Amino acid sequence: MSTEPAHTGTCDTPRCDEPAETITPEGYVCEACAAKLAAHYESTRERDADARGER
Numbered sequence: 544m545s546t547e548p549a550h551t552g553t554c555d556t557p558r559c560d561e562p563a564e565t566i567t568p569e570g571y572v573c574e575a576c577a578a579k580l581a582a583h584y585e586s587t588r589e590r591d592a593d594a595r596g597e598r
């Protein structure tokens with residue numbers, strides 16, 4: 544058994560062919576897509592906090 548982490552090779556984002564770098568809830572994606580996903584989750588969390596009045 545290899546101890547190498549599983550590599551899918553390329554980004555899981557449709558139509559993105561960058562080399563995958565980071566694992567996210569959306570899959571194994573490149574650095575640029577990971578940054579976009581992180582920003583998306585950040586804004587979603589802020590919006591949820593606003594909706595609950597937890598500021």
Ligand SMILES: [Zn+2]
Binds near residue numbers: 560
């Ligand atoms: Zn990508």
